[in-house]
Amino acid sequence: MIDSGHIIEDIIEINRRLCFDIWSIAIASGLPSGLSPRLILPVKRNQKPRLSEQEARFLYCSLVNSLNYYYSVETPTQERYKQKGQDYSTASSDLSLYYFDRTEFLRVANVEFKAHNPGREFIRKDIEKLMGEGLIGNWFHILKNIDRNTLPSLCDKISKSLVECYLPQKHKKISIVFTFCVFDKRWGCTRHFQFDQSIHNLKDLSANFLSPEYHIFRGKIIVSNQRGWRIISKAD
DSSP states (O other): OOOHHHHHHHHHHHHHHHHHHTOOEEEEEEEEOTTTTTOEEEETTTOOBBBHHHHHHHHHHHHHTTTTOOOEEEEEEEEEEEETTTEEEEEEEEEEEEEEEEEEEEEEEEEEEEEEOOOOHHHHHHHHHHHTTTEEEEEEEESSSTTTHHHHHHHHHHHHHHHHHHHHTTSEEEEEEEEEEEEETTTTEEEEEEEEEEOOOHHHHHOOOOOOOOETTTTTTEEETTTTTTEEEETO
């Protein structure tokens, strides 16, 4: 069995590669490049590309196919969650990673894909699942473009969701890799959120879950304070 630190670094690397694959996607109304995957972005009636979380999911699977992991999609959760209304029920993770230890498949991580700037409840539901299954979580968020308020808004929703879903008797440790990938800017950022009840106070820790400090200048994202995030860019 590989240790959790190794899995986390693998997930961070998968997300980094995924960003570059997403940035290389050709648009159906354009031309492919030498690095373009076979997956292309369809165009809407106004000829603008349609970008969704599905592109991230398919390219993620393509990357895992070349690695020492197995995966399942729409994996039923082991726990029950209040995803709609007041009733608790089983849900599903967008994708799960497994490691085969020569005798059995061991589920080691759950992945959730998001796109654009969804409402807080849509974020809360997926945060609840990533926290509740007791495995390493991976949150991959694809954005067409951003302004100076986009990432602060998303990080605020995530931070509040972490606190809202926290159950002290259940969530002793939380480990989630968060990645934002901005298509138009060819820019991304990754951060590992790690909570240990014996060391941290979740409310204090989540209050510091802030986006990188940045501004947009001539179409480029200029970061003045990374705030614990690893920056990914096409220039890397």
